[in-house]
Amino acid sequence: MIDLRLLRDDPDLVRASQRARGDDESAVDRLLAADTERRAAVHRADDLRAAQKAASQSVKKATPEERPAVLERAKALAAEVKVAEEEARVADEALRAAHMSIANVVAPEVPPGGEDDSVTLRTVGEVPTYDFPVRDHLEIGTALGAIDMERGAKVSGSRFYFLTGPGALLEFALAQLAITRAVAAGFTPVVAPALVRPEAMAATGFLTEHDEEVYRVERDDLYLVGTSEVPIAAMHGDEVLDLSAGPKRYAGWSACFRREAGSYGKDTKGIIRVHWFDKVELFSFCAPEDAAAEHLRLLQFEEEFLQALELPYRVVDIAAGDLGTSASRKYDLEAWFPTQGTYRELTSTSDCTTFQARRLGIRSRDADGKPQTVATLNGTACAIARTIACLLEFHQRADGSVHVPVALRPWLGGHAVLTPGMSLAPSA
């Protein structure tokens, strides 16, 4: 939800944001009107309630003779209050609906336009030429005994997989590397629940924006999260955080579940797009004025992580029309997939400013000790399945073996290369 004060003070800023996103500008005027109407309705109800309260107090003080008349007036007022309250409730609901229909105000630096208007800020690392026919990650992973897609389908259906042998070790190695680096960078490690109540899902916006993407456990009225952003954001819901020592930073590990409705035919092969994967997610709560700097910090972490994996990548400044509802700015980090001959999103980071925290009721104290809504930011440290896919493809060699980035070796028995049929026991 956007800041209504900002809307009242500078509606043109919000209109410009809507324009940049390709969203409906008139929604701004509908919200302004709903805001005015709600305030009028609340004012009427409050005044009536004050009168009714006074009347109610006078019932007790009334003499027996006056009592019937006083009671009569109080009753009449009570009925009026009931009507006015209902009107206020309706106005409030209308405001809420209008409020929800407007996405976060985009940062002024964001490129306007749609998907094709996103801007590559920089490209880091060399894209090598492979002097042999490159194989995709599924071929390599299957040959290594790292990925078993067929049995994944047998047990759970399409877009499910088993990670076995070196694949399973890679999962833990990536998780360890991500968490270790995050802790070193000041993030508090968190193991978060992957099953949450409807409130947590709704408060983070996933029931409205990504409703089709979400798995429900109807029997228990719980939802499987698509990212640990959900439990971590909701973790501090309705709290006043102490940010006097700086942002609160978390690195959350959890399983992630996505129905991938509407992505039939997209990335059907391998583990690039799957119904379940594990992920280490970065999440920061900070003062609104620190959000832009914090965003760059998350971006830097993500870049350094890809560098540690020895992967070339590019940083894309996502255009307004392609931003999520809560994001005011978003960077995608895309790494090179040789079989696709292109960069594909491996991680991303979004600055949600106060948009998400307003709905979640997460505040901190400003310099004057007044509560203010915090800013929230999220970023991928490592989406494990897709990262494994990229590593296998990018670091493949002509003989079907795969180079292991130095940073991962401590968790892979010290091995520098993964070879089909190799022993996974630590090398001497």
Place this chain on the structure above:
RNA sequence: GGAGGCUUCGCCUAGUCCGGUCUAUGGCGCCGCACUGCUAAUGCGGUUUGGGUUUUGGCCCAUCCCGGGUUCAAAUCCCGGAGCCUCCGCCA
């Protein structure tokens, strides 16, 4: 799964049986002032949050876990829900 207890303005707590003076008690903490060589102690005052309004002094409304209901009037009575704790059962 069964039985019971509990949830009050940062923390602790009184109030709930028996509806109105609860405009919520007291303590701790915190802020200000006074006193005081300094500190401590003491005294006095202030200290939930959100909304509305404002001549920026204030004023009004809501807020006692959440949502309904009864009533002129609900922290208090009734119904539904959530969370925490204890015990029993089951369980990796």
